Amino acid sequence: MNVTHERPDTFSLESAGRNYETISALSPTTLSIKQGERIAIVGPSGSGKTTLLSLFNSTIQASSGKITVLGNVLEETSGKNLKKIRSKIATIPQNHALVESFRVWQNIITGQIGERGFLGNLIDLIFPPKSKILKIHSILERLGIEEKLFEKTSNLSGGQKQRVALGRALYQKPQAILADEPVSSVDPARAENLVQLLNQISKEENITLVMSLHNLELAKAHFPRLIGLRNGKINFDSDPEDLNESKFKELYTLSEREILNDGEC
Structure with a gap:
């Protein structure tokens, strides 16, 4: 049956x-x-x-x-x-909502703030574990912008910023x-x-x-x-x-x- x-x-x-x-x-x-x-x-x-x-x-x-x-x-x-x-629940807003002065990896790691909380996220922004950097690189590779991992967000094009916003959502492991x-x-x-x-x-x-x-x-x-x-x-x-x-x-x-x-x- x-x-x-x-x-x-x-x-x-x-x-x-x-x-x-x-x-x-x-x-x-x-x-x-x-x-x-x-x-x-x-x-x-x-x-x-x-x-x-x-x-x-x-x-x-x-x-x-x-x-x-x-x-x-x-x-x-x-x-x-x-x-x-x-x-x-991950949200991708119309205006990206990225911090322009952050590196790409820093913007993406903020996707964990709901799970890690403000303090945990702040620690990772200053002292990122290698495992998390590798995970972010893997996400960026999937999005076709892995070479932008350490790039300042303000230097990116509109399309690249939108992919970073998508990467931040995926890092969150959303349902x-x-x-x-x-x-x-x-x-x-x-x-x-x-x-x-x-x-x-x-x-x-x-x-x-x-x-x-x-x-x-x-x-x-x-x-x-x-x-x-x-x-x-x-x-x-x-x-x-x-x-x-x-x-x-x-x-x-x-x-x-x-x-x-x-x-x-």
């Missing part, structure tokens, strides 16, 4: 939403993302993409509903337990990666390469990948599941092959009122 095991949820929302005073950034939403899934969140500015990612990594709290991350209900989790959950517009500052060729690389690594390591993207063609080409957001609501949640062009056009066609109120959330 064949026994199939359903993959556990990495993230799940049950009627979870987020308001900023009288403004609804994300309407009450219900969805689940399984371990190892690769998902692109698409939609215009102000549609709620960043808000959704921020709810997943618990940098903001839901105004309503329930959020579960790695089997833990966030509303019932705090202190060390919340810190432990966060250490398993999930949340990437917020990670290729917005690089040219189309490098953007394609980085998205492809992230997908490849996520598949090989069974890492849940959730990425917000403005580039719809990249999302359609590389992700088996697309979530379209508009005005803080899910417009679609589907395999890209099941979506027609009119659905995508509807997502990005703003009304006059929406244009006047446009702003990223």
Whole structure:
């Protein structure tokens, strides 16, 4: 008898939403993302993409509903337990969030701060164990920039900095990666390469990948599941092959009122 095991949820929302005073950034939403899934969140500015990612990594709290991350209900989790959950979720922000004066290896080693704490991380920044330098070199080799190990981060190109940010996420040994517009500052060729690389690594390591993207063609080409957001609501949640062009056009066609109120959330 064949026994199939359903993959556990990495993230799940049950009627979870987020308001900023009288403004609804994300309407009450219900969805689940399984371990190892690769998902692109698409939609215009102000549609709620960043808000959704921020709810997943618990940098903001839901105004309503329930959020579960790695089997833990966030509303019932705090202190060390919340810190432990966060250490398993790597984030790649749009602006890299790298320390320009650091060497590349120093920026990557900060990926362990959730596990090692501030003091442990500070010690490793000053007196790095050889084993950790070798591990970082191995990650950089996988990303194709191993020669930049001791390079000052400020000397790198935008594409190289984005790979360092990815390296920092991988050093964390995450169960999930949340990437917020990670290729917005690089040219189309490098953007394609980085998205492809992230997908490849996520598949090989069974890492849940959730990425917000403005580039719809990249999302359609590389992700088996697309979530379209508009005005803080899910417009679609589907395999890209099941979506027609009119659905995508509807997502990005703003009304006059929406244009006047446009702003990223």
